[in-house]
Amino acid sequence: MSEMLAHSGTTRDGFSWTSSNGMKKGNFTSKGVISPSERIRSPGDFVYDTIVVGAGYAGLSSARDLTNAGRKVLLLEGRDRVGGRTFTIKEDGFNYEMGGTWVSHCQPHTFRELLRYNMDKDLIKTRESGHANDYYTFALSDAPARHVSHEEAAASAAKGWNLFINVDGAYGRKICPLPHQQLENVQVDRKEVEKWDSYSCWDRFEEMKSQLNKEESDLLLSLLLMISGGNLHNSSLWDMIRSQALVNHEFNNFEDIWFLYKLREGQSALARNIFNDAVSNGLEYAFQTPVSGIKQVSNNLNHVSTRDGRIYQARKVICAVPLNILKHLNFEPSLSPLRQEAVEAGHINYMTKIHAVVKGSGMASWNGVCYPNNILYAYGDGVLPSGDAHLVCFGTDERPHFVPERDPAKILSALQNFHPMEVKKLVFHNWNTDPYSQAGPCFWPPGFMTKYQEELQSRHKNVFFASADWANGWRAFIDGALEQGFLNAQNVLNELRQEDKATLPGARSSL
Numbered sequence: 093m094s095e096m097l098a099h100s101g102t103t104r105d106g107f108s109w110t111s112s113n114g115m116k117k118g119n120f121t122s123k124g125v126i127s128p129s130e131r132i133r134s135p136g137d138f139v140y141d142t143i144v145v146g147a148g149y150a151g152l153s154s155a156r157d158l159t160n161a162g163r164k165v166l167l168l169e170g171r172d173r174v175g176g177r178t179f180t181i182k183e184d185g186f187n188y189e190m191g192g193t194w195v196s197h198c199q200p201h202t203f204r205e206l207l208r209y210n211m212d213k214d215l216i217k218t219r220e221s222g223h224a225n226d227y228y229t230f231a232l233s234d235a236p237a238r239h240v241s242h243e244e245a246a247a248s249a250a251k252g253w254n255l256f257i258n259v260d261g262a263y264g265r266k267i268c269p270l271p272h273q274q275l276e277n278v279q280v281d282r283k284e285v286e287k288w289d290s291y292s293c294w295d296r297f298e299e300m301k302s303q304l305n306k307e308e309s310d311l312l313l314s315l316l317l318m319i320s321g322g323n324l325h326n327s328s329l330w331d332m333i334r335s336q337a338l339v340n341h342e343f344n345n346f347e348d349i350w351f352l353y354k355l356r357e358g359q360s361a362l363a364r365n366i367f368n369d370a371v372s373n374g375l376e377y378a379f380q381t382p383v384s385g386i387k388q389v390s391n392n393l394n395h396v397s398t399r400d401g402r403i404y405q406a407r408k409v410i411c412a413v414p415l416n417i418l419k420h421l422n423f424e425p426s427l428s429p430l431r432q433e434a435v436e437a438g439h440i441n442y443m444t445k446i447h448a449v450v451k452g453s454g455m456a457s458w459n460g461v462c463y464p465n466n467i468l469y470a471y472g473d474g475v476l477p478s479g480d481a482h483l484v485c486f487g488t489d490e491r492p493h494f495v496p497e498r499d500p501a502k503i504l505s506a507l508q509n510f511h512p513m514e515v516k517k518l519v520f521h522n523w524n525t526d527p528y529s530q531a532g533p534c535f536w537p538p539g540f541m542t543k544y545q546e547e548l549q550s551r552h553k554n555v556f557f558a559s560a561d562w563a564n565g566w567r568a569f570i571d572g573a574l575e576q577g578f579l580n581a582q583n584v585l586n587e588l589r590q591e592d593k594a595t596l597p598g599a600r601s602s603l
């Protein structure tokens with residue numbers, strides 16, 4: 093069946109800018125695009141074993157696991173493509189990663205998927221040394237910009253971060269020894285974790301800032317803001333401690349685990365492999381089909397309604413949309429008051445990610461930090477076939493005065509604030525204005541984990557919830573999405589099996 097599918101198509105997502113063409117939306121080639129967009133073989137009154145809402149990594153992997161276990165599954169997705177907050181576009185002979193990008197062998201669920209589709213040995217590197225601008229630029233506050241070696245930059249950043257994160261005298265090891273089991277574990281009393289979860293990054297910064305000089309302080313602030321995508325007041329200290337624990341409590345591991353290795357074929361190739369696998373085992377699907385509501389009609393029958401007025405039926409539903417989108421779905425019966433509160437509050441990561449193509453290959457070895465600025469970090473990330481350098485750039489929440497698709501001049505001036513460069517092209521997606529994400533990767537405010545994590549992970553009648561946004565371990569990462577897809581598919585499958593057993597003739601006597 094997969095032979096009938098086109099291998100790529102053009103997506104409506106994303107923006108590009110050049111001085112000659114100005115800002116353009118969409119029309120990018122991506123392997124993630126599904127064409128034709130629909131494959132529904134079952135009759136209108138068919139009751140699927142499961143309907144999965146959302147074709148990001150959480151939804152895709154759960155749909156694949158259930159389909160491959162022989163279940164009848166329907167996948168409904170609002171966009172024209174798979175991958176959600178992770179997708180790759182091919183332009184200029186180059187793979188631009190518009191959302192999730194880097195992978196590591198320290199991310200168990202991701203690595204398993206790479207192994208499964210024979211992609212584990214086909215990695216490429218961000219930032220290669222040897223090009224002309226092989227240094228790090230510090231453009232901080234009012235001090236004149238200066239160039240330092242990459243090693244010196246790493247040491248300066250490590251100093252502030254280590255002082256910031258060392259709340260327990262063991263760089264987070266004592267209070268977060270097991271990052272996949274943060275709230276309840278064999279080492280730490282829950283009350284202790286809850287105490288640290290109540291801190292904001294600002295609270296902690298105020299406690300330790302006197303130990304830093306101005307440059308170190310600016311470096312730390314820019315790093316915290318880039319990681320959280322929020323501001324220091326609405327970003328939890330705990331999510332920083334968890335991040336540190338996930339890189340084995342060692343700052344020097346951050347680059348290798350978070351920012352170094354990419355898939356040569358691009359993230360959309362992995363997402364597409366998972367999708368094609370499921371399709372070859374009978375997955376039915378409809379893209380460009382946003383869901384509007386999920387209603388439990390009876391004990392084992394749910395109606396999933398789409399915005400274009402269709403209703404599909406299933407025994408179970410896996411809802412795999414992002415946290416900040418849940419408030420737009422209508423649930424009957426209503427979600428619990430606690431989950432509604434979490435959904436209303438949402439997460440706070442409104443970061444910006446922008447690709448810049450810069451004349452000449454020199455900047456491919458360059459990194460920079462600029463604070464305060466609409467773009468905080470820029471990293472050299474390969475050379476295009478044209479011989480020009482590619483930079484990948486990140487900023488924090490600047491929504492009131494910076495909307496990249498409306499303000500290309502602001503992007504260009506933010507880049508000049510780092511270093512002189514001739515920008516030939518910009519490519520990006522705005523995840524904050526995107527109706528299917530309404531924010532970037534998840535980052536939680538203080539106290540959010542303590543209050544809401546277990547509720548967000550729990551089921552609501554026959555609706556199960558899978559998202560990187562409430563994963564146990566790599567929350568806010570591809571790995572967290574895959575973890576949640578796996579777990580929820582497993583739970584649904586077990587329950588379907590139990591129910592099937594109970595309804596078989598003679599089941600009562602054999603149970």
Ligand SMILES: Cc1cc2nc3c(=O)[nH]c(=O)nc-3n(C[C@H](O)[C@H](O)[C@H](O)COP(=O)(O)OP(=O)(O)OC[C@H]3O[C@@H](n4cnc5c(N)ncnc54)[C@H](O)[C@@H]3O)c2cc1C
Binds near residue numbers: 168178381384560568
């Ligand atoms: C800019 C950026 C950079 C990142 N960098 C990295 C990185 O380097 N490494 C890493 O591991 N992670 C990274 N991440 C995080 C990672 O991409 C996400 O955590 C992960 O992809 C989320 O997967 P998900 O399946 O939980 O959610 P999503 O990918 O958001 O999938 C949810 C799906 O639900 C769909 N949907 C929403 N509403 C509806 C509706 N009403 N009806 C039907 N469908 C709907 C959406 O269109 C989407 O396809 C990054 C994220 C961003 C945005």
